Amino acid sequence: xxxxxxxxNIGSKGQKIIDLMNGVTPxxxxxxxxxxxLLTQPLIDTVTVDKEHRDISVAKTVAKILVCTAxxxxxxxxxxxxxxxxxxxxxxxPTGGIQDVAMGEKYASALGTLIATGAMLFTNFLVDAPLxxxxxxxxxxxxxxxxxxxxxxxxxxxNVHVDSVAQWQNNLLKFNPAKIQEQGVK
Amino acid sequence: MSIFTGLYNxxxxxxxxxxxxxxxxxxxxxxTSSVAQIASLSxxxxxxxxxxxxLIQQEIAEGAVNTGLYFAITQLGKNxxxxxxxxxxxxxxxxxxxxxxxKQNIGILAVVIGSVISCNIVTPIxxxxxxxxxxxxxxxxxxxxxxxxxxxxxxxxSEIKNTPNAFKPFSTFIASSGLKI
Numbered sequence: 001x002x003x004x005x006x007x008x009n010i011g012s013k014g015q016k017i018i019d020l021m022n023g024v025t026p027x028x029x030x031x032x033x034x035x036x037x038l039l040t041q042p043l044i045d046t047v048t049v050d051k052e053h054r055d056i057s058v059a060k061t062v063a064k065i066l067v068c069t070a071x072x073x074x075x076x077x078x079x080x081x082x083x084x085x086x087x088x089x090x091x092x093x094p095t096g097g098i099q100d101v102a103m104g105e106k107y108a109s110a111l112g113t114l115i116a117t118g119a120m121l122f123t124n125f126l127v128d129a130p131l132x133x134x135x136x137x138x139x140x141x142x143x144x145x146x147x148x149x150x151x152x153x154x155x156x157x158x159n160v161h162v163d164s165v166a167q168w169q170n171n172l173l174k175f176n177p178a179k180i181q182e183q184g185v186k
Numbered sequence: 187m188s189i190f191t192g193l194y195n196x197x198x199x200x201x202x203x204x205x206x207x208x209x210x211x212x213x214x215x216x217x218t219s220s221v222a223q224i225a226s227l228s229x230x231x232x233x234x235x236x237x238x239x240x241l242i243q244q245e246i247a248e249g250a251v252n253t254g255l256y257f258a259i260t261q262l263g264k265n266x267x268x269x270x271x272x273x274x275x276x277x278x279x280x281x282x283x284x285x286x287x288x289k290q291n292i293g294i295l296a297v298v299i300g301s302v303i304s305c306n307i308v309t310p311i312x313x314x315x316x317x318x319x320x321x322x323x324x325x326x327x328x329x330x331x332x333x334x335x336x337x338x339x340x341x342x343x344s345e346i347k348n349t350p351n352a353f354k355p356f357s358t359f360i361a362s363s364g365l366k367i
Binding site: 006007008009010011012015017018019021022023024026029032033036037039040041044045048049092093094095096098103106107109110111113114117118120121124125 | 191193194195197198200201202204207208211212214215218219222226270275276277278279280287288291292294295297298301302305306307310311314
């Protein structure tokens with residue numbers, strides 16, 4: 001049986017998408033990655049993480065994506081713009097200079113991203129990690145509250161459901177005498 | 187020639203193919219992110235030597251998967267579409283006047299799609315598998331790896347200590363501690 005030769009016809013809509021790719025910088029690529037990550041990664045957590053830890057895992061994943069995408073995009077974008085500005089002032093020039101505008105844009109994009117990667121080695125610990133922790137805690141609290149409301153609605157007197165870690169943690173806080181003593185009886 | 191001029195010349199030579207730049211710099215980002223995580227683990231005084239050994243091994247495995255898969259998938263996608271474009275197997279409506287630009291742009295598209303597949307689908311799944319495997323190995327060796335700080339502001343250390351074992355290993359099931367740069 002003869003093998004059918006591959007022939008892909010892009011069409012005018014496909015051509016529009018391909019034309020959009022002209023001049024995509026690593027900063028824009030990071031935004032695309034972040035946006036698609038929000039669609040896929042929580043779903044992967046839902047499938048691969050067990051039921052008890054699922055909510056918290058999703059909260060952490062979403063927090064990570066939001067923070068890392070924002071800092072990743074802003075730092076890349078800033079560095080690329082900064083190098084672009086430096087080039088117009090005669091800085092960052094390779095031997096032989098920069099021939100044309102298109103080459104200048106590609107050069108600024110590559111060098112800016114390289115500098116941004118160096119900068120992000122520090123911001124990863126100084127900005128991303130604490131912000132992710134802060135956001136994860138906020139999301140976790142919201143999830144716990146939503147879970148307790150759901151469970152309270154389901155529960156009848158004498159029949160207490162504890163079907164999530166968040167709920168169990170909440171109960172632990174409620175019935176912990178040390179904590180009550182520490183906070184005082186209100 | 188100064189180190190900076192050497193760097194500028196290198197970037198000047200390599201930056202002409204934008205798809206290649208996205209692929210190489212993305213992989214470089216993953217690699218540096220892993221190196222930073224390993225460095226921070228190795229200087230962390232709060233974890234014991236045994237724990238460090240496990241966590242560093244895990245981070246190396248994750249870093250290799252992240253970097254290797256990103257580079258392999260993006261390069262494979264780019265090479266396939268640019269080869270097809272070279273052999274005129276892909277028909278562009280405006281191919282007569284801008285074949286070179288079309289070839290480069292479809293290469294960029296392949297890298298962007300490849301990076302989404304790699305970073306957002308393949309890597310998170312494999313990372314969860316690696317994390318589980320290392321945690322099981324640690325448990326067999328009776329090493330309790332440090333908890334991720336998700337609950338720290340809400341529960342005190344004594345409360346965490348009193349947590350039943352069934353609820354302890356959150357990090358077993360929670361995706362990697364690494365933050366993508």
